[in-house]
Amino acid sequence: MPVQPRRAALTDSATETVRLSGVSFGYADGPDVLRDVNLILPAGSFHFLTGPSGAGKSTLLKLLTLARRPTAGALALFGEAAGEAPRAALPVFRRRMGVVFQDFRLLDHLSAFDNVALPLRLAGVRRESWAEDVEEMLDWVGLGERMNDRPPTLSGGEKQRLAIARAVVTRPELILADEPTGSVDAAMGERLLKLFQSLNRLGTTVLIASHDEALAAASGATALRLEGGRLLGGGT
Amino acid sequence: MIGRWIPRRAPILPRDGGGEPWLAAVIAVLCFLACLSAVGAVAADRAAHGWVRQLRAEATVQVRPRVNETGSEAAARAAQTLAGVTGVDEAEAMDRKTAEALLRPWVGDAVLPDLPLPHLVTVRLDPEAPASPVSLSRALAEAGVDATVDDHSLWRGEVERSAALITLLALTAFLLTAGGAGAAIVYATQAGMAAQRTVIETLSLNGASDGRIAGLYQTRYALLAAGAGAAGAVVAMGLVAGARFLGGADGVTPALPVTWGDVLMLSPCPLLAATVALVAARITALARLRGGR
Numbered sequence: 001m002p003v004q005p006r007r008a009a010l011t012d013s014a015t016e017t018v019r020l021s022g023v024s025f026g027y028a029d030g031p032d033v034l035r036d037v038n039l040i041l042p043a044g045s046f047h048f049l050t051g052p053s054g055a056g057k058s059t060l061l062k063l064l065t066l067a068r069r070p071t072a073g074a075l076a077l078f079g080e081a082a083g084e085a086p087r088a089a090l091p092v093f094r095r096r097m098g099v100v101f102q103d104f105r106l107l108d109h110l111s112a113f114d115n116v117a118l119p120l121r122l123a124g125v126r127r128e129s130w131a132e133d134v135e136e137m138l139d140w141v142g143l144g145e146r147m148n149d150r151p152p153t154l155s156g157g158e159k160q161r162l163a164i165a166r167a168v169v170t171r172p173e174l175i176l177a178d179e180p181t182g183s184v185d186a187a188m189g190e191r192l193l194k195l196f197q198s199l200n201r202l203g204t205t206v207l208i209a210s211h212d213e214a215l216a217a218a219s220g221a222t223a224l225r226l227e228g229g230r231l232l233g234g235g236t
Numbered sequence: 237m238i239g240r241w242i243p244r245r246a247p248i249l250p251r252d253g254g255g256e257p258w259l260a261a262v263i264a265v266l267c268f269l270a271c272l273s274a275v276g277a278v279a280a281d282r283a284a285h286g287w288v289r290q291l292r293a294e295a296t297v298q299v300r301p302r303v304n305e306t307g308s309e310a311a312a313r314a315a316q317t318l319a320g321v322t323g324v325d326e327a328e329a330m331d332r333k334t335a336e337a338l339l340r341p342w343v344g345d346a347v348l349p350d351l352p353l354p355h356l357v358t359v360r361l362d363p364e365a366p367a368s369p370v371s372l373s374r375a376l377a378e379a380g381v382d383a384t385v386d387d388h389s390l391w392r393g394e395v396e397r398s399a400a401l402i403t404l405l406a407l408t409a410f411l412l413t414a415g416g417a418g419a420a421i422v423y424a425t426q427a428g429m430a431a432q433r434t435v436i437e438t439l440s441l442n443g444a445s446d447g448r449i450a451g452l453y454q455t456r457y458a459l460l461a462a463g464a465g466a467a468g469a470v471v472a473m474g475l476v477a478g479a480r481f482l483g484g485a486d487g488v489t490p491a492l493p494v495t496w497g498d499v500l501m502l503s504p505c506p507l508l509a510a511t512v513a514l515v516a517a518r519i520t521a522l523a524r525l526r527g528g529r
Contacts, residue, residue: 065441087446087526095443105438109250121248122444166442 016079017043017174017205018064023073023083025063033059035229037073041207043173046200048216049209051226057209058102060226061176064207065099066090078173095123098167100177104159106151106166112138113147116165123170130169137165140195156183164192168199175199177208181215193219249452250435252428259424260464263417267468267509270413271502275476277406278501279494284399286493289363291388291395295372297327297357300382307355308332310381315357317379323367330356357383414512421457421516428453429524436525450521458514465509469502476502 018041026032034056041047049057062068063075066082075083077093085093098119106115114121116137120130138147141161143154151159160183167175175196181189193215200206210216216223225232297318301310311329318327335353343351361367369387376383429436439449480494 067437067441090440091443091445091448094441099441101441105434105441107248107250107435107438110246110248114246117245118248118439119442121245122439122442122448124448127245170443 015043017041017045017077018207019074019076020063020070021074021076023063023070023075025059025068025071032071033229034063034070037229037231039224039231041174041205043205044200044203046197046206046219046221047208047224048219048221049207049224049226050211050213050216053211055226056229057211057226058178061099061178061207061209064174064176065097066093095119095170096172097174097176098170098172100160100163100167100175100180102178102182104151104163106159106162108151111148111150112143112154112162115151115162116169118166119170134169137169138162141165157185157188160184161188161192164195168195168204171202172204174205175207177206179210180208181210181212189215247452247456248439249428249456250432252431255424255427256460259420260460260467262420263461263464263509263513264468264471266413266417266420267465267505268472269468270410270417271469271472271505272475273406273410273413274501275472275494275498277403277410278498280399280402280406282495283493284395284403287395287399288392291392292366293361293363294388295359295361295367295369296386296388297359297372297376298384298386299355299357301355302380302382311355311357313379314376314381314383317375317381318357318359318372321367321371321375323362323365323371324359325362326360328358328360330358414508417461417509418512418516421461421513422520425453425457425517425520426524429521446522446525449525450518453521454514454518457517458510461513462506462510465506468509469505472505473499473502 018039020037020039023034023037023039024032025034037060049060051057059068063070064077066077066085069075070083073083074081078096080093082093107118110118113134117127117130117134120134121127135144135147138144141164143158143161143165146154146158151162154162160180164177164180167177177196180196181192184192189212196206196208197219206221208216208219208221213223297314299307299310299314301307308329308331315327315329318324332353335356336348339351339353340348359367359372369385372385373383376385436449439452476494477496477499480496480499
């Protein structure tokens with residue numbers, strides 16, 4: 001029987017994709033990297049998370065991907081209490097989100113095609129039902145001609161686009177992207193931004209962590225700013 | 237863009253090209269040894285049963301001659317008496333030459349002519365309904381023959397105990413080698429997971445459950461062990477078949493009689509090796525994932 005996340009009456013899942021209530025986090029015995037963060041991302045919203053290096057942007061995304069757990073406060077995803085969810089319940093949350101990692105996290109032994117198909121294979125979806133989607137996704141990010149190439153042969157920008165294709169191929173409800181335009185030129189950055197905007201128009205909640213405040217401003221998305229582990233604006 | 241060539245799906249886990257061939261070699265050798273142990277256990281059990289059956293089918297009677305009677309006469313009279321007992325197929329007095337031939341390997345030729353030898357009668361019993369030592373003794377007493385009947389029960393017990401010990405040792409060796417194969421898989425799984433930590437994190441963050449990740453490792457090592465087990469079993473089967481072929485009907489030696497059935501008995505080895513690997517890899521992978529290491 002599939003494991004279901006514990007239900008909690010923390011949020012309205014129809015209207016809130018993410019809710020952080022008084023969340024703090026610190027690594028081991030170190031100081032808190034995030035302090036008393038309160039944040040609500042309504043379903044279908046588009047937010048940029050900006051701030052200087054070391055502000056805690058990547059750490060906040062790690063909490064949202066459940067790679068780390070808050071040391072204090074409550075975290076809810078898709079209307080379910082997720083901060084203390086048992087390990088067995090994590091895949092249920094993660095299959096509803098797509099993540100673009102700053103370091104791409106591509107599997108070097110797999111082709112571009114297989115990297116994009118990875119979340120679908122892991123979810124046990126039959127190949128016949130997704131092979132075409134994966135090809136279309138690769139075409140969409142401009143890698144249609146390189147689907148049989150492996151990540152080590154791709155440029156930084158191509159890896160970034162491949163990572164984005166993998167994150168969105170499952171049509172997730174929430175997309176979390178950590179510096180998704182960091183390795184591409186301005187033109188490609190703009191194209192990727194449009195890609196996220198078009199996904200958002202389809203109802204996907206998008207949160208992009210970026211130090212590029214100009215891009216954030218140009219996107220027209222709601223800007224959130226983290227400084228010293230505190231969320232300064234745009235939160236709840 | 238349908239119609240472009242898409243390669244066959246690659247395994248989700250990267251290959252450990254450096255370590256896996258050596259792991260396969262270790263498992264193949266362990267499976268070979270396990271196969272030999274299994275055949276040894278079965279052959280030892282078979283040999284022991286054969287010896288016991290042979291001992292059960294015979295009895296030896298030591299005859300003490302009366303005054304004015306030679307030992308040969310007494311033995312002949314005892315043989316005649318015993319031949320008429322129900323449950324006896326044949327009774328034959330052992331002449332001195334035959335008795336000396338039995339003792340020669342232990343005492344040599346030098347002392348044999350001067351050695352006083354007991355007067356013996358060899359009795360072959362009906363294997364279906366053998367005469368009991370009591371009935372043989374009673375018949376001899378009624379015929380006025382002073383004799384002692386030995387039904388080989390002392391030897392039989394020792395043979396049975398020795399055979400049971402050999403079988404136990406062979407089974408222990410079999411279980412130890414199977415355990416060794418399991419331990420090798422545990423080590424390989426742990427080493428593989430440590431080396432592929434970032435891959436595992438990536439799989440996990442892309443929605444893979446612990447069971448799914450453990451399944452990838454268990455499939456990999458089960459297939460590897462099945463192949464290695466097949467290699468080890470084929471070599472062992474060749475060796476056993478050779479022993480059976482060279483030894484004719486009794487196998488390579490009467491002490492360890494092997495049969496063609498023993499060769500076939502080894503055929504499930506790849507399946508067994510795969511099962512051991514599957515269980516070991518799954519338990520190890522799940523423990524490691526849940527331990528957060």
